[in-house]
Amino acid sequence: MERMLATPADAEIILNLYQLRTEAELRKARAWITGVFWPTTAEEYFAVASNPADPHNAWLRQVLSYWEMAAAMVIHGAVSAELFVDCNAEGFFLLAKFSHILEAIREKNPGFLIKTTELVGRFSAAAQRYEVVLKNVQARLNSQQAKQA
Numbered sequence: 001m002e003r004m005l006a007t008p009a010d011a012e013i014i015l016n017l018y019q020l021r022t023e024a025e026l027r028k029a030r031a032w033i034t035g036v037f038w039p040t041t042a043e044e045y046f047a048v049a050s051n052p053a054d055p056h057n058a059w060l061r062q063v064l065s066y067w068e069m070a071a072a073m074v075i076h077g078a079v080s081a082e083l084f085v086d087c088n089a090e091g092f093f094l095l096a097k098f099s100h101i102l103e104a105i106r107e108k109n110p111g112f113l114i115k116t117t118e119l120v121g122r123f124s125a126a127a128q129r130y131e132v133v134l135k136n137v138q139a140r141l142n143s144q145q146a147k148q149a
Helices: 008-021 024-036 042-049 057-075 081-087 090-097 099-108 114-122 124-148
Strands: none
Touching (some): 024 057, 042 057, 042 099, 057 081, 057 090, 057 114, 081 124, 090 099, 090 114, 090 124, 099 124
């Protein structure tokens, strides 16, 4: 398949996505979900996701819906898949982070990270990026488990 060049409109969308990520509350939410929140079971995930009284519930929903929206833009052709993959890794990181409990989460929430999963399944560049991120996340999880043992 011949590589398609991204358009200036694609670049503008990528820059707008980046700018949105710098919004103060989203930045805090992203820091929490990527650095602090490491559920080991679906129950731990749902303790936050299904509890509107949990102070991190809104952050979880905000970050996941942001990356699902971005993935949907690619899937629906609004932005170049190759440019998106070259410029973003966090959505793939989230999919990898929850990979060990993904099936259990989807039993209660079938749409969980479904657009990011579709993105990985549809575009080889996304699949390649995801595989690299998944290995890094798995190494981090193994390291955390070794420290706890």
